[in-house]
Structure formats: structure tokens, C-alpha cells
Amino acid sequence: MNCKKARRTLSDYVDNVLPRSIAADFENHIKECPGCAAELDSVRSTIASLRSLAVRNTPVDLWPRVRRAVQSVQVGNIARPFYFRPAFIAPAITVTTAAVAMLLLPSPRQDSRKPDRLSSQEYHQYISYHAHSQQNPFVDSDVVLAAVELDKAKIRTDGNRR
Amino acid sequence: MSFRVVNSACALLIVLVYPPTLSATVSEVLHRAEQAEKLVSYRGVKYATVRCCEEDEIRFKMSVIHLKPDKTRVTYLAPSTLAGMVTVRNGSRRWQYYPQQERWVSCHRCLGPNDFRVSTQVLHNYKVRITGTERVAGREAYVVNAVPKLGSEPTHRIWIDKQRYIVVGTETKTGDGRVIRSSRFLSLALDPRDIKLSLFQVRGDTGSVSKNGGRIGFRVLKPSYLPAGYKLVGASTSSVNGHACSHLQFSNGVNTVSLFQRQAGKTSQEYVFLSKVTNVLSWVKNGMHFTLLGDLARSELQKIADSVR
Numbered sequence: 001m002n003c004k005k006a007r008r009t010l011s012d013y014v015d016n017v018l019p020r021s022i023a024a025d026f027e028n029h030i031k032e033c034p035g036c037a038a039e040l041d042s043v044r045s046t047i048a049s050l051r052s053l054a055v056r057n058t059p060v061d062l063w064p065r066v067r068r069a070v071q072s073v074q075v076g077n078i079a080r081p082f083y084f085r086p087a088f089i090a091p092a093i094t095v096t097t098a099a100v101a102m103l104l105l106p107s108p109r110q111d112s113r114k115p116d117r118l119s120s121q122e123y124h125q126y127i128s129y130h131a132h133s134q135q136n137p138f139v140d141s142d143v144v145l146a147a148v149e150l151d152k153a154k155i156r157t158d159g160n161r162r
Numbered sequence: 163m164s165f166r167v168v169n170s171a172c173a174l175l176i177v178l179v180y181p182p183t184l185s186a187t188v189s190e191v192l193h194r195a196e197q198a199e200k201l202v203s204y205r206g207v208k209y210a211t212v213r214c215c216e217e218d219e220i221r222f223k224m225s226v227i228h229l230k231p232d233k234t235r236v237t238y239l240a241p242s243t244l245a246g247m248v249t250v251r252n253g254s255r256r257w258q259y260y261p262q263q264e265r266w267v268s269c270h271r272c273l274g275p276n277d278f279r280v281s282t283q284v285l286h287n288y289k290v291r292i293t294g295t296e297r298v299a300g301r302e303a304y305v306v307n308a309v310p311k312l313g314s315e316p317t318h319r320i321w322i323d324k325q326r327y328i329v330v331g332t333e334t335k336t337g338d339g340r341v342i343r344s345s346r347f348l349s350l351a352l353d354p355r356d357i358k359l360s361l362f363q364v365r366g367d368t369g370s371v372s373k374n375g376g377r378i379g380f381r382v383l384k385p386s387y388l389p390a391g392y393k394l395v396g397a398s399t400s401s402v403n404g405h406a407c408s409h410l411q412f413s414n415g416v417n418t419v420s421l422f423q424r425q426a427g428k429t430s431q432e433y434v435f436l437s438k439v440t441n442v443l444s445w446v447k448n449g450m451h452f453t454l455l456g457d458l459a460r461s462e463l464q465k466i467a468d469s470v471r
Contacts, residue, residue: 123442125402126453129409130420130440132256132269133396136280137195138308138318138416140332140345142236143210145258146222146244147343150212153243 001029006036014043124152188290191304192281194327195320200231202326203357206299206350213342226347233362250362257364266364283415287311287391288318296321298330299350308416312390315417316342316457326352380425380450382408387469389462392419405451412456419456419466426451443467 001009006029012018013026030037131144210222223240234251238244246261256269284290288308296305303321310317314337321331331346378399395418396411405424412419426446443454443463452470454463 122403123453126420126422126455127440127442128258128269129400129422130411130418130455133409133411133420134418136284136413136416137192137322137329138284138320138332139334139418140210140329140343142208142224142226142249143212143222143332143343143345145249146210146224146238147212147220149244149247150220150241 001025003029003033003036006030006033007039010036010040010043014040014047120152124148127151188292188306189281189285191292191306191322191327192284192290193279195322195329196279196281198323198327198329199228199234202228202328202352203230203354204228204328204350204352205354205357206347208345208347210345211341211343213340222345227357227361229357229359229362233359235361250364252362259364268364280413280415283391283393283395283413284308285415287414288416295324298323299347301325301330301350303330310391310414313462314459315414318416321346328352378406378408380406380423382410382423383450383452383470384410385412385421385466385469386471387465388412389414389458389466391415417457419454419458419463421466421470422453424451425449 006026009018009022009026013023018026030040127148128145131141131148134141134144205227206225208224208226210224211219212222213219220241222238222244225237225239227235232251232253234249236249238247246259248259250257250259257266258269259266288310290306290308293305293307295302297303298321302324304324306320306322308318308320316334316336319333319335320329322328323330328350330350332344333341334343335341382397384394391414392412393414394410395413396409398409400407400409402422402424407422407424410421410423412421426449440455440457441460441463443460445452445467447470452467454467456463458466
């Protein structure tokens, strides 16, 4: 037996599972090879050390604890840093959105102008007043009023459609 | 023979040096037209057209009864959307009847100074010419053209009855020659004797639109900028949506711009829409809500709005 074959059979020899003839060949090699003999001693000492360690029993509540942990992961309620919690994130998003909106809006002077924004009822009154007040030979107020009334009807229809 | 030649030459010279100006005639015709409704009662059927933006032309038909000096009743006959609607003008008061709601709504109008003459302002701001005569509703009428001296506002043409100076037709064109509004009497009877006063009296509920009793509760602001030729021609107060509201009216004699002002409310049910009748600009400034509307370019309305303070 050479060193290469001896190293391959070392673990089986320690476990005492080798056939008698191969085990005899291994022992003859160990007597003649100090390197393989040292390797055998190292393995035997490691096994001896492991056997000296105390045996610990499994806790009785291990499985319930594992199950609770798995369930908490399923509902997304695992422990997170405070800045990832909804109670912190929702107000933060709101404040950020408001800040961005204020930055994007025009300056206060322009902000005060809201073109074309007016309630339809109020607009109807204004345009009626405007039409009734027109009185000169060049403008037929009856026609202006008719156009205003049609415009009102159209706005009402569009509003209902929306 | 030589006398005839000299005479003709003198006549030609006079015509060349002093051309027969129509302005005096135009002035007289316009002024008479402005006063005609105070002097003549009439009854007729009028057709009208309105074209908004690129939409199809809408045709109207209405019956008009006028009792001098200041009572008019108009009943709309077509289109079907407006059929049955009535407007009554009695002095400075205005009412509108809505058949679907079966109710009258009173409306206010701006009142200007008594000595204000529209015709004077028109002649100042427009090139006004009598271009000929045409027959309208079986009667001979002057055709009067009015082109703005400044700006790109619409041009106008009206037909004025040659004998009684009633306006029997109107036409408004854009700068590119598109007719946006027109009206013309199809039939017209002057001085009918069977017009009843009851036609101009409105009874019962007259709706929520009312005068505000003159108490406005805030300082009415005016624009420091107005387009050339425009001036303040009327003012009034009223109630709009429960708010006291002021109404200032500016005109160049033909075109009119209205500025409404009220206190801004905290709650608003505002939504965006575009008017096809006229341009509208609405804004809030220093706690006041303003609405400016009229047949002016948006840029001009914007300039007026910027100068309100």
C-alpha cells in the first residue's frame, strides 16, 4: 500500500469497516510511513475531542416559535427599521408631495389667477348680465342672449355627461 | 357756352375741395337709430344666426313686439332648445322666462350716465360709412358699415330703416370675413295699435337673481388699463350666488367688456369650461374674486386684469 491509497482508506480504518486483508496492509504502511501515521493520530484526536462535547437537547417550544416567525413573515409584519414603517412613510410621502407641488406651482402672483375656472351657475349669471347690458345699434342683444342660452345648455349637457 | 364751362368747372372745383362728406349723414342716421325705439312701436319676426368657433351655424327665429318708448317682448320660436323662452324689457328692468322650469328670472343691467351717446363713441372709434341701401322686410334701409380704427376687433354692418330709423338688420364679421352673428327682420309692422301693456308685465316668482340694494360691502376696483377707445359706460350691484357683486361695464361704443367683483368664498365648486360666446377670465386677488368677459383677445383681457387694483 502506498501513501495515496492509505489516505483514502484512513477514515474507513478509523471507523473499523475495512476488510481484514486491507486493514492489515494499512497497518503495515503506517508502521513504515511516519507521515501517514501522524495523519492517523490527528484524525483519532479530533474524533476524541468531538466526543468530549456535551450533548444539548432541542427546546420543547422550538417548533411553535418557528411557526410564529413564518406566519409573521407571511403577513408582512416582520420587524423593520422605523423609517420603513407605514406610520412613518405615509406622512413623509404626503409632506414630500406637498413640498414638490409648492415648488412646481407658479409664483404667488401668477397663482392668484385661475383662467377659465368658475362655477357654471355663476358664469351663467355673469354672461346673462353682460348680454342684457349690451345696448347699441350694432349689437342685437336678442341674438347675444340666444347664443348665451345655447352656451348654457351646452355646458349643462357637458357637465351632466362628465 | 363759356358760361356753362365756367359753371361746370366751378362745381367740379367745389366738389374736389369740399367733397360731400357722409360723416354728417352717418352721424345723424346713427343718432336717430339710437333714439328710434323711443319713438316707434313695431311688431315683427326676426331671423338670426350665430356661429361659435368652428361649429355649424345655428339659426334662430324670434317674434319681437316693441311698445315705445322702452318695452320689448321677444319670444324665441327656434331652435327647439330655446323654443318658448321669452325675454321682457320694461324700462331698466329685465326678465327671462324659461319654459322648462316654468319660471321667470329677473336680470339686472348696468346703468350709465343719461347723457351718454353710443353713436358719438362709435363715430370716434370706428370708421363708419353708409355704403348704400337695401330692402329689408319690404322696407328701404341704409346699409351702414363700421370698421374699428384700431385693433383687430370684429367689423359690423347694420341696416337702418330709411324712414323711421329702426335697426332692421345686424351683422358681425371677424377680421377674416367670417360672419359670427347676424339678424334680420323677415316681416315688420310699424305702429301697430293692438299691443297690450300686459305683455310686458311679469307676475309671480321672478327667481333668485335680484338687486343687492346698493350695499356692496367692499371697495370696487377698476382697471387702470383699457384698450384704446374704451371707457366706463355703466355700473351696478347685484347678488350672485349669495354674494354681493359689482358689475362695471366698459365699451368702445360697439364692443362691451364686463368686470364682475365679489368677495372670494372659502368653498368653491369650480371646474374648468370654455365659453364659446365670449372670452372669460376669472381670478382671485387679495380676497376678491374677479370675472372679466367680453369679445376681446385673451391678451387684451389679461392686460386689463393685470391692471385691476
